[in-house]
Amino acid sequence: MKTKLRSFDQVVEVFAEVSKIDRYREIQENTVDYFSPRGSGLSYAPMSFAENQKSLDMTQFNRILNINELEGWIHVEAGINLFKIYDILSLKGYHLSIQPGHPQITVGGCIACNIFGKNQFNEGLFENLVIEMEIYHPSHGRLIVNREKNSELFYLTCGGFGLTGIIISAILRIKKTPGHSVYQVHLKTNSLAETYTELLRCSRQYSLLYTWNDLSLYNGHFGRGFVVAGNFIQEKKSNNNKKYRQIFAMRKNSFFNLMNHCTVSVLNQFYFFLNTTIFQKKTLSEFSFHYPISKKTFYFKLFGKKGFIEKQILIPHDYVSEFIQAFELLTKKHKPVIALCSCKIFSGEKRYLNFNGSGLVISIDVPNSVRFCYYLEALDCLVTEHKGIINICKDSSVQLSDVEAQYLSEYQLFKEKIAAYDPEKKVNSIMSKRLKI
Amino acid sequence: MKSLVVGASAGLGRALSECLASYGHDLVLIASDSRDLEALAQDLRIRFECKVEIFIYDLSKIDNDKLDLLEVLDLNNLFYVAGWLNSDKDFSLLSLKEIEKIVKINFESAVKIFGKTLNQIIKNNGNLVAIGSVAQARPRKINTVYAASKLAFEFYFQGVRHYLAREKVGVQFYRVGFMDTNMNKSKTGLISKADVRDIAKIIYKNLGKNIPSAYLPHKWKWMMAVYSRIPWFIFKRFG
Numbered sequence: 001m002k003t004k005l006r007s008f009d010q011v012v013e014v015f016a017e018v019s020k021i022d023r024y025r026e027i028q029e030n031t032v033d034y035f036s037p038r039g040s041g042l043s044y045a046p047m048s049f050a051e052n053q054k055s056l057d058m059t060q061f062n063r064i065l066n067i068n069e070l071e072g073w074i075h076v077e078a079g080i081n082l083f084k085i086y087d088i089l090s091l092k093g094y095h096l097s098i099q100p101g102h103p104q105i106t107v108g109g110c111i112a113c114n115i116f117g118k119n120q121f122n123e124g125l126f127e128n129l130v131i132e133m134e135i136y137h138p139s140h141g142r143l144i145v146n147r148e149k150n151s152e153l154f155y156l157t158c159g160g161f162g163l164t165g166i167i168i169s170a171i172l173r174i175k176k177t178p179g180h181s182v183y184q185v186h187l188k189t190n191s192l193a194e195t196y197t198e199l200l201r202c203s204r205q206y207s208l209l210y211t212w213n214d215l216s217l218y219n220g221h222f223g224r225g226f227v228v229a230g231n232f233i234q235e236k237k238s239n240n241n242k243k244y245r246q247i248f249a250m251r252k253n254s255f256f257n258l259m260n261h262c263t264v265s266v267l268n269q270f271y272f273f274l275n276t277t278i279f280q281k282k283t284l285s286e287f288s289f290h291y292p293i294s295k296k297t298f299y300f301k302l303f304g305k306k307g308f309i310e311k312q313i314l315i316p317h318d319y320v321s322e323f324i325q326a327f328e329l330l331t332k333k334h335k336p337v338i339a340l341c342s343c344k345i346f347s348g349e350k351r352y353l354n355f356n357g358s359g360l361v362i363s364i365d366v367p368n369s370v371r372f373c374y375y376l377e378a379l380d381c382l383v384t385e386h387k388g389i390i391n392i393c394k395d396s397s398v399q400l401s402d403v404e405a406q407y408l409s410e411y412q413l414f415k416e417k418i419a420a421y422d423p424e425k426k427v428n429s430i431m432s433k434r435l436k437i
Numbered sequence: 438m439k440s441l442v443v444g445a446s447a448g449l450g451r452a453l454s455e456c457l458a459s460y461g462h463d464l465v466l467i468a469s470d471s472r473d474l475e476a477l478a479q480d481l482r483i484r485f486e487c488k489v490e491i492f493i494y495d496l497s498k499i500d501n502d503k504l505d506l507l508e509v510l511d512l513n514n515l516f517y518v519a520g521w522l523n524s525d526k527d528f529s530l531l532s533l534k535e536i537e538k539i540v541k542i543n544f545e546s547a548v549k550i551f552g553k554t555l556n557q558i559i560k561n562n563g564n565l566v567a568i569g570s571v572a573q574a575r576p577r578k579i580n581t582v583y584a585a586s587k588l589a590f591e592f593y594f595q596g597v598r599h600y601l602a603r604e605k606v607g608v609q610f611y612r613v614g615f616m617d618t619n620m621n622k623s624k625t626g627l628i629s630k631a632d633v634r635d636i637a638k639i640i641y642k643n644l645g646k647n648i649p650s651a652y653l654p655h656k657w658k659w660m661m662a663v664y665s666r667i668p669w670f671i672f673k674r675f676g
Contacts, residue, residue, distance in 0.1 A: 022447040022448065022451070022473075022618070023446065023447050023470060023473050024470060024472045024473055025470060060447075061476075063476045063477060063479065063480035064479065064480045064483045064484060065476060065479050065480070066479060066483070067483055077476065088483065088484055
């Protein structure tokens with residue numbers, strides 16, 4: 001039976017057949033034809049479905065298979081969400097040191113998009129937690145992959161958008177939680193340039209970092225905001241606060257887009273005031289710090305039926321100053337509605353289509369509107385000019401030409417390796433088809 | 438408390454196993470697929486720190502000797518959740534093997550397992566819980582064999598209930614409607630599918646009670662009351 005499926009940002013909507021399987025023998029039965037593996041379906045971009053094709057929902061494969069605290073690993077089925085892992089590990093005083101913003105995301109999704117948390121500059125991407133995986137592909141059967149055995153497939157799978165097949169299970173590295181709570185401070189900054197400098201400074205003192213910036217002000221305060229810096233502390237904060245609001249790609253949005261210049265400007269000024277005065281310093285439970293959007297999911301509904309577009313950009317350190325100036329000029333020229341802007345410091349190496357490198361990451365959310373398409377296209381060009389890359393997993397609107405121009409030979413290499421592994425393209429999605437992978 | 442769940446690896450059986458484990462029950466789980474069952478057992482052991490024993494039995498081919506192992510488990514509760522239906526096929530199209538499988542899983546194995554575990558449950562003043570189907574309300578050409586075997590199971594269950602009338606054993610039989618499981622994936626239409634976790638919670642809360650036969654979710658009671666009274670000249674036109 002065909003169901004309507006949408007990307008999380010609401011930009012792409014198609015009819016597809018969703019098969020929610022719950023037995024191991026059904027994996028082989030359901031992968032005879034073309035299919036897309038699917039976890040929670042929370043990818044901003046359409047990674048887990050394709051039109052009129054089977055989308056294999058693996059969320060019933062969400063069991064914990066083993067834990068070894070001494071050796072520091074947990075073995076889970078890849079359909080498990082991060083909350084379920086957090087729930088058991090927190091009782092034992094352990095955690096996964098890399099966490100995205102919401103606990104509903106599955107381990108398979110984390111691996112496929114090679115996600116990162118608020119400590120990328122220290123801990124890197126999610127693949128650094130992955131010790132071993134079991135993958136199933138109809139042409140290759142079940143394979144165990146790690147850094148020694150089938151290592152090429154291991155690295156293709158991490159950040160491989162699910163194109164290497166179904167990730168059945170994974171062994172993940174766990175660490176002792178450094179503290180019971182996180183002491184968080186908000187350090188005011190007056191511009192994006194100052195934010196960047198402050199981030200670099202804070203990366204030497206704090207283990208958890210991200211920013212909030214206001215791009216709705218076109219006067220001298222453009223880009224002002226604050227760095228959210230945190231360190232684990234021993235003080236015990238009640239961890240009963242493990243409740244979160246569920247988010248869905250198929251959600252009821254506001255009838256109209258409520259994010260316009262007026263509302264965003266007012267909300268931002270209020271948010272800035274609160275967070276640089278009353279909430280400037282606070283102690284949070286580890287859960288609240290790791291998952292800041294776990295209770296603020298209403299935000300995604302405010303963009304109306306058309307949803308939003310997120311651009312997550314990584315600019316190498318050498319080009320950051322120049323990029324910030326050009327970005328500011330571009331934004332002031334087009335005056336888009338930027339509902340949210342957040343920055344992070346990154347450290348790493350490029351590989352295939354992973355969103356990785358060393359530099360500044362800027363994320364912006366813009367309502368999905370024809371009015372802003374010139375701005376977004378110009379932004380893509382700006383990123384390319386400054387040797388940056390865009391996060392493919394976050395951008396439903398990303399075009400092949402931009403990916404080729406930004407990822408260069410890594411795109412070609414990824415495409416060739418996937419083609420060699422899966423020449424019939426049995427595993428695919430809307431995004432993989434658009435990028436001709 | 439020790440509970441046996443037959444048909445534990447997926448769907449309602451799995452949800453029930455998780456529910457029971459969350460309330461501190463030790464478990465004995467029966468299913469046919471070792472990989473599914475081992476994964477579930479490990480998950481429950483780790484999350485709920487309970488004892489979980491597993492038996493890999495194919496209920497359509499089970500040896501009577503293997504069932505002897507069930508006599509020594511010292512059980513408090515038995516939940517027979519297993520069922521099998523080869524989609525919605527006219528009974529005339531079923532092969533003999535399929536007919537045999539439907540009857541064995543939905544009726545014969547249930548009777549045998551009940552027989553092997555009854556004394557323990559009586560001794561421990563426990564519960565016997567059996568899962569049937571709304572299909573039992575009225576036979577149609579589709580799934581006739583399945584509905585008949587579930588109805589036979591319910592008939593047998595009423596006899597067991599009579600046998601246990603003077604014992605302190607809770608007996609509950611549920612005719613369960615469409616659930617959000619693989620068995621019902623082809624079922625579409627106006628009737629929404631129930632969440633297996635909600636059904637499992639209701640079953641757990643009813644432990645200790647005497648429920649000869651009840652529909653779950655409750656709305657099916659009224660739907661089936663109407664359905665079973667549709668005049669023949671209309672009903673015969675249904676698919």
